[in-house]
Amino acid sequence: MTGELEKLDRILRRAEAAQLMGVAVATVDSWVQRGRLERPIQLGVNAVGWRLSTLEAFIAKAQRAPYxxxxxxxxxxxxxxxxxxxxxxxxxxxxxxx
Known part of the structure; x- marks a missing residue:
């Protein structure tokens, strides 16, 4: 059962996403508004989040980007x-x- 749980593409809320990327929540919001980061998934009336795989792909792309x-x-x-x-x-x- 543990192996199955590790394979799930979990959802990270705004604060978790910001912590994963090492930036402030306001920076994540700014990236979404400017179209740099894709819009989060609507989880509820006041809850949004991103799939872990989406954020990992964003980080990988940012690391490959030139200065x-x-x-x-x-x-x-x-x-x-x-x-x-x-x-x-x-x-x-x-x-x-x-």
Whole structure:
């Protein structure tokens, strides 16, 4: 019986999903609103959750995504923009500063 339970694709609620991914619940909500993370399954009137397999696939995709630069010049992984090339050339910096 224990082997059968381990094979189940369990549902994780918002707090569990955030903990699994190492982010705040608000970040998970933001990712859903921006379409980066798929919408959760409606479990009840006030309850939602994601299948563990869905979150594991999201994490795997995010780990494979290349680094890109955000508007502040910080490097981060962006699973939703894998083809983005936001590198700024030195000549562009001089033109923007002048």
């Amino acid at each position: 890109v630069r955000n508007g502040r010049g910080r490097r981060h992984r962006n699973a939703s923009l894998p083809e983005a090339n936001n590198s700024v050339q030195p000549a562009e910096l001089e033109h923007a500063a002048g």
